[in-house]
Ligand SMILES: Nc1ncnc2c1ncn2[C@@H]1O[C@H](COP(=O)(O)OP(=O)(O)OP(=O)(O)O)[C@@H](O)[C@H]1O
């Protein structure tokens with residue numbers, strides 16, 4: 001008899017614990033769906049607004065040129081500046097993050113950590129102003145040197161811009177901009193490298209750097225890729241810094257030190273939008289659609305790279 | 317390829333806290349020495365000081381002499397990296413590198429010493445070490461799979477294979493079976509019995525039967541109270557420690573009348 005009396009209790013108790021679970025599961029699912037809805041909404045807006053520009057004959061478009069011919073230099077400029085930024089910033093970020101997580105004494109590490117977080121909060125317009133006001137004039141000498149001694153590499157073919165408002169400087173400004181975010185992410189993942197595996201490496205007679213190569217970097221790889229992608233995303237979409245720094249002529253060139261450069265999609269939209277009307281607006285939105293697709297693709301490729309060796313990720 | 321260890325008045329610290337005090341101990345080559353004692357008495361701390369893993373913790377340091385065949389491991393100019401290459405270690409929790417295959421795990425230490433070794437040399441080492449760790453038959457068909465995909469007992473044997481792949485002089489084991497089932501435990505105990513033909517082995521264990529089964533010598537550590545340093549109370553042949561120890565504390569501990 002007692003057992004039958006006891007039995008209902010857990011039954012009534014059960015739904016209570018489940019309620020919390022249900023609320024959590026429901027809100028998590030809701031948040032996930034919300035993100036998808038927003039994303040779909042953005043995509044739908046871009047598609048509908050870009051559509052008129054896509055179907056319109058070339059002669060109706062501003063500048064009377066084919067839509068693809070209009071967007072291509074912008075896309076090229078976007079990718080080139082972002083890639084420069086990423087190539088410069090990632091190794092630096094890894095170095096700074098490793099210094100903070102594994103080399104610096106605790107006090108210095110903490111101070112540096114705060115500093116990096118602080119840098120991440122600086123608005124991009126400030127970086128833009130710094131780029132055009134300080135870095136651009138200051139790097140004319142460096143670019144002249146590059147052009148003189150490495151001029152045979154097409155990247156530095158010149159003629160060197162006198163103002164310094166070049167693709168190289170733009171890339172460097174972007175690199176400085178995305179450095180904090182990549183560093184912050186890298187530092188977090190490096191700090192999370194399991195002590196167990198670090199000690200395993202040290203006990204095998206690894207030096208500190210060998211330990212980092214064996215236990216820290218492989219562990220942090222996927223996190224690092226995510227961090228780099230965050231940085232790349234920011235560089236691809238960066239508007240003000242590019243708009244302020246880069247001197248634009250619309251040519252497609254790998255020449256990083258001259259004054260004739262392609263603009264980037266985001267900067268171009270910002271600069272052209274106030275004067276655009278009619279189909280011009282649709283053209284700009286079409287270029288925005290391209291940026292949207294590129295960013296999405298970049299992220300998917302990064303995911304793919306991360307997942308390809310996920311069985312070795314240590315997550316299991 | 318096996319050496320004697322000699323600790324002389326060894327004091328071991330975490331910052332200013334003296335965790336282990338005044339250890340004098342001789343460990344003969346090609347023997348198994350078990351370290352037993354209550355929790356917190358400094359067995360792990362002492363073990364980790366033998367291969368200078370103790371000092372990877374911030375503020376941790378050691379006073380006194382620790383000799384490997386007469387060579388002072390804490391002498392000036394002694395590189396801890398070199399010490400660790402001679403003295404291998406197996407941890408309480410199996411810790412194969414999750415980002416490496418079984419094969420790469422085994423040769424991880426060898427890669428550090430000998431970067432230009434030929435593929436055939438690596439292959440030989442992998443087979444020899446995995447056979448040595450009684451794991452070869454279980455994994456020979458999936459050497460390229462991640463080490464983290466093995467069972468706990470297999471992972472621990474993989475860690476032993478990794479440690480013996482570099483042919484160290486000494487093998488330290490800190491409760492290597494505490495996370496394992498009885499069958500895997502027996503497999504590792506058998507392995508220890510085979511390994512002592514080639515290596516000096518020091519093993520920390522909480523399991524008296526295990527100490528009695530695998531070791532030739534046993535050292536009993538004790539601690540007087542929290543915050544006090546741990547001390548080596550008595551060290552002798554295992555059968556003496558378990559049958560007629562000289563100290564009362566040892567007798568109480570091994571007969572389960574502790575505390
Ligand atoms: N990282 C550390 N920092 C400071 N004190 C520590 C640290 N690790 C251990 N200790 C202290 O050193 C003393 C000895 O610890 P140790 O881990 O060597 O004990 P043990 O004998 O291995 O215990 P167990 O049997 O539980 O593993 C304990 O008082 C412990 O609190």
Ligand SMILES: [Mg+2]
Pocket residue numbers: 359360361490520
């Ligand atoms: Mg311990």
